[in-house]
Amino acid sequence: MLKSNVDLHDKEEYATLLLWDFAGDEEFYHTHQTFLSPDAIYIVVTKLNEADDKKAKDLFQLWMDSIHCYSRLEEDINKSDASKRSSYDLDPPVVIVGTWKDALVCDVEEIDDACRENILKYTENISEDELGHIRQEYFISNTEDDPSVFQQIRENILNLARKMKTWNKAYPLKFIQLEKQLQEKKKVLPIISFQEIQKIAFDSPQPLNDEELRLFLEFHHEIRALVHFKDLPSYIILDTQWLSNAFRCIVTAKKFRDISIRNIKNGMYCTVEANYIVRF
Structure with missing residues (x-):
């Protein structure tokens, strides 16, 4: 499915596929609900x-x-x-x-x-x-x-x-314009403030009002193309992989942890743990 040669110009219908591979280790259980x-x-x-x-x-x-x-x-x-x-x-x-x-x-x-x-x-x-x-x-x-x-x-x-309800769901053309702009924004920063995304939406050739922007954020959060929690409305995470990596830095399964090694060299400590090198 992922490697097949697809002709996007033929008359068949295609859908965007987001593929998530969840960590099975118990240390990650509490992060799953986010995704x-x-x-x-x-x-x-x-x-x-x-x-x-x-x-x-x-x-x-x-x-x-x-x-x-x-x-x-x-x-x-x-x-x-x-x-x-x-x-x-x-x-x-x-x-x-x-x-x-x-x-x-x-x-x-x-x-x-x-x-x-x-x-x-x-x-x-x-x-x-x-x-x-x-x-x-x-x-x-x-x-x-x-x-x-x-x-x-x-x-x-x-x-x-x-057969799913979201297949062939009507999608406003206004959303596509904002979606493309956020894809470019994501290359620079993985997270954006609500005020900034509101400004981008308003400055688009086909501006989105506040209600349309709310629907845009809800829809993309439901399919996890971005993360926008209603109880944390001030920021929107554009890069969900970045969020996953952030969890990985904080929560790491025991089997992936290396023994901590501390070397003193030129007054610098170097700790090697969980495949990360942290210098301080």
Whole structure:
């Protein structure tokens, strides 16, 4: 999907893809909610051969809880229990990918039946509401499956994306002008004040009023093209990767930390930790 040659001048429709790879280490759990969005498809990957491992099951539960808690559409949150039961599918959709299929030891003839049994072990303590997010399940082997298996997953995820509410959503042309200007601004600074973005919006060839600017910021925050918290309205983070890197400087998993080394040379201390060199 990412490497294919695409002719942007043909009559097919294309969408912009933002791809996020979340850190699975527990130290990063509290940063995830910043980047979870209701306008996304979540691919939850787990090992089929660890379905009896409590730690693996707890981690799977944590991801499903996080997606259900922090990413649900407002309309789904406000639904009554009765309406939830009548409409089982909840957004955002979740695709489960079970890996290590080749390492699975089973007594049944059909390997896919054994894979389904192990996925059921992962989901046995998941609530009915959370199960409503799951749309598709895949069982793969990274060592034995040929490329066509992965291509089929890509195509099915693309078809799932076409059914989402944000696909083909009307997008004001005014937004595109401001979007392009902010893309250029992002190359200089990753963060911008609300007053500055307000000035840019007003000085555009097709100016945005305050209500249109609010809708612009809400829309782009929902898809995480930028970050704008309503309770911190004074600043807008244009570069979400910069924010992720900032978290990484503060919160680092233990396995990525090196032993601190302090050398005294010309009165300067040098601490090497977490793949960063900090001089002071």
